[in-house]
Amino acid sequence: MALRTIREQGDPVLTKVCRPVAEITPKIRTLVEDMIETMYEANGVGLAAPQVGILKRLVVIDVGDEYGPYIMINPEILETSGEQTGDEGCLSLPGKAGVVTRPNYVKAKYYDLDMKECEVEGEELLARAICHELDHLDGHMYTEKVVGGLHDTVYAESEEE
Ligand code: ZN
Numbered sequence: 001m002a003l004r005t006i007r008e009q010g011d012p013v014l015t016k017v018c019r020p021v022a023e024i025t026p027k028i029r030t031l032v033e034d035m036i037e038t039m040y041e042a043n044g045v046g047l048a049a050p051q052v053g054i055l056k057r058l059v060v061i062d063v064g065d066e067y068g069p070y071i072m073i074n075p076e077i078l079e080t081s082g083e084q085t086g087d088e089g090c091l092s093l094p095g096k097a098g099v100v101t102r103p104n105y106v107k108a109k110y111y112d113l114d115m116k117e118c119e120v121e122g123e124e125l126l127a128r129a130i131c132h133e134l135d136h137l138d139g140h141m142y143t144e145k146v147v148g149g150l151h152d153t154v155y156a157e158s159e160e161e
Pocket of ligand 1: 089090091092132133136
């Protein structure tokens, strides 16, 4: 396993539409392992293949529930409902966050590493992460949906401490 370089906003790779994964090759398995390691190292809850420069429809997500990490190949949203509004950030835009409204419930299908079709239903953070990561596969960043501008997530420590 190896850490991959996370591409940052401004890199044209983040604006491209990704292609479906046709088959699970050793290269895809290595990519998945590397993406999971890279996501954990960066303390993220999700990472999409284009964020490491690979234009494939593949995302990994771990929101800390008992089923993670989710490895979602060729994912598609089947159903959404409700609404949640809250802060969202992205590993491709470190130190920033902004308010985004997303569905509160998402049902999605995807293929696992055996190319078996799976379904996931998520609420709250998982629903948000699925929407966010799938947007990356079509070349979209959350910043396109932010209301009220971006703010910094890294604060200087108080000098009194
Ligand atoms: Zn992102």
